[in-house]
Amino acid sequence: MNILSIFPAIPVLMMLGLWLSKNTRQIHAVMVTGASLLLALAVFLVFRYLGLRAEGETAEMLMTAGFVWYEPLDIRYAVGVDGISVAMILLSAIIVFTGTFASWKMTSDVKEFFIWFCLLSVGVFGFFISVDMFTMFMFYEIALIPMYLLIGVWGTGRKEYSAMKLTLMLMGGSALILIGILGIYFGAGATTMDITEIASLHNIPVSMQRIWFPIVFIGFGVLGALFPFHTWSPDGHASAPTAVSMLHAGVLMKLGGYGCFRIAMYLLPEAAQELSWIFIVLTTVSVVYGAFSACVQTDLKYINAYSSVSHCGLVLFAILMMNTTAATGAVLQMLSHGLMTALFFALIGMIYGRTHTRDIRELSGLMKIMPFLSVCYVIAGLANLGLPGLSGFVAEMTIFNGAFMENDTFHRTVTVIACTSIVITAVYILRLVGKILYGTCTNPAHLKLTDATWDERLAVTVLIVAIAGLGLAPMWMSDMINESVYPIISHILN
């Protein structure tokens, strides 16, 4: 079996194991074993990939394998990875691992919860390893549908409304993707569904590209929180249980950016160049609007959700700049945002689990009560506003650097506008930290609360290590990404 196919296979086995488990102990055992295995395998994959590249493998996709699945439509189950997918797989494995520990104290329907959680990760891993449009789309949808029940059953607040809104909006997006995929497949002569082969054929008429590019881009853009299709995100994230918010904001939203880059732009390059300005404007709005919205929210989760809109907007903004530096920054931002937003949601979940409120007007002085969680919260905040030494700085620096390289007035202007989000981010993060962590605690009930337990510490520490690791030693990661982004960007530009 190809090493890549093991990634979706492990969660499938985990689901089977969970189904057979009889008590919480066994469920935890299955989850920890599976998640650790995934993490170990992901780390191994990174080294294996770097090793192969060092040996001089120059193919665009490595470790490819596959077989013909549906002959009449040239559908193949085909897998392969480049630097971008490897980075995403590593991110997913980290989030799945930490998500498991973040939902350690779950009490109701634990088994079902983790089964759906595993199905979600099947979809995520499958998506990142696929090089065939059909299988990619299939895994994409597999990742979407568990969200409905995960939010609807285990969520909080207006969970039924949010779950339905999220599912329908994302499924609407995937309907657009589906028709786009058909358009690309038949436009390219109906001979292959393989992404790299379609790219090398490069024979889709430009008139058709103009139709399919916006459709596919918006389709994936819905999941990437593209303005004005982002409205599912704040509601969905606010209602979802902790681990689901982590996985969803941390990984699932990256599927959108990845799909926009890998399918919409890579396969429809001429239209991408022609029409990118529309989406650049929209993403600029996402970036700034998301940041401003975060400033006026009072619910911790809403703040982070809008902050995610802003940061994910930056990912799409960067890939639309169509140069290697910005695109590398986009992938770094996917990683960085995935890690820090997961950290945020984990911490919010832990604070909420203790105080039973997420309203910042009712929280204050937490630093004295739960120092570990508070310090971690400050670190997450600093990463979010782009403090050097943490991952956010590396990503945003690369993005804005790359964006500024485009030296016409339009690109310069939008870059300057997007840059303001850094300042606005600082405003809401610092205001938040000051409000809930410092000062004196006004609610006597909060004084008796305890600090993080071992499982929470583990989840949070892993994430912080990853954030700091990416921030302090970004080169090995950014080189790997840069190498893989280069052929795609040069394909788009030529």
Next chain:
Amino acid sequence: MDYSAIFSYMYTEIALAGIIVAALLYDLIAGKKGRRAFHGIMCTVLLLFTAGTAFPFHKETASIFGGMYVYDPMYVIVKSVLAAGTLIVFLTSDSWLRKEDTEFKRGEFYVLTLSTLLGMDFMVSAGHFLMFFIGLELASVPMACLVAFDKYKHNSAEAGAKYILSALFASGLMLYGISFLYGTTGTLYFDDMSAGINGSALQILALVFFFTGLGFKISLVPFHLWTADTYEGAPTSVTSYLSVVSKAAAAFSLMVILIKVFAPMTEYWQMLLYIVIVLSITVANLFAIRQKNLKRFLAFSSISQAGYIMLAVISGTPYGMTSLVFYVLVYMVANLAAFGVISAVEQNSGGKVGMDDYNGLYRTNPKLAVIMMLALFSLAGIPPFAGFFSKFFIFAAAFDQGFHVLVFIALINTVISLYYYLLVVKAMFITPNENPVAPFRSDRSTRIGLVLCLAGILALGIASSVFDGISLYSFGL
């Protein structure tokens, strides 16, 4: 006349007719003990029949009785799909048939159902419009008896009357259309007729009338008005049979006749289908949202599914035909699973079929709730369940022929349909309930039926061999 040819090509129908006669006789002579074993015997016989006729013995097309009856390997596959559907309906109908007021009519249920199946088989295999019409009537008239099977229930009798009246009206229209065709071409044989088809005004009228007749059977909008009432009133097992098997046969023969007879008028029927598809999918979806009774709900869902099936018909390609048969098969297992669950809950809870009655079903009957959920996901086209694949292939078939906007409309409608399918999922899994359906254990036969459906939902898409097998024999314009 070479009788060996008849036996060698018509084996499906002959075997089925034999089973019907045997069941009729068994019903008459069986004692009390024998009647108790009736269900088991019938299911076993039908299973053997399905397995025995599943694969075509001959790989070539042949016609007997001077072209009245056509043998084609594709037809054999379609017939086996229909038979498999009937088998599942039989399996899930046991607890209903055990009831006091149906127990003594058990034999009639088998005989009538198999008669309609025989009618459909003839319909599929027809090479001549008279043969086709006889098959259609044989499939409709006993169906009306089945719909009114619970004759002491007001609803059921009303549904039967509604069904037979609309069916007769539709048949009348269709006959009128066929008479135009005969008048303009001078023949009723499919093969000879297409030479005389030229798209004259009379023939367009004939096409419309013919289409109306079948549109009624498939319950496409605007010929759907009988559907919801009939589905609601008929016994659940009959509804499930009506919603899949009957629909599948009609849809397939529609495609065959459009391809074989109306080939010179392709533009006309494609335009006709275009309008009907958009209407069926959209109207049915919008109505389904408002339904509170699950049987009515699935009635509208099945109308919109019929619209999707027509996407394959409109393509008119061999690939479209493969997708049609595959879609029908996948739709069948999913819909029968949903109806199987509804039937089980209805029989074990004193007739609960409302959406609100399903609130909290997962707490009391988790297995049934999960099967229902997977069936609905498959109907909505969610991977990795079979419905995703069948929908994708249907869309690809229509897209290939340039119906881009139509596919887009259909795709938008899948999102709407997902909304109302999720409403049921929400009721079962999320909404709390003070007095949910009490836990029960369904009978063995229903469980077997549901497990078969579940296996189909999970495996048909992932295992590509079924699709490949069908595609070996399909044909197009």
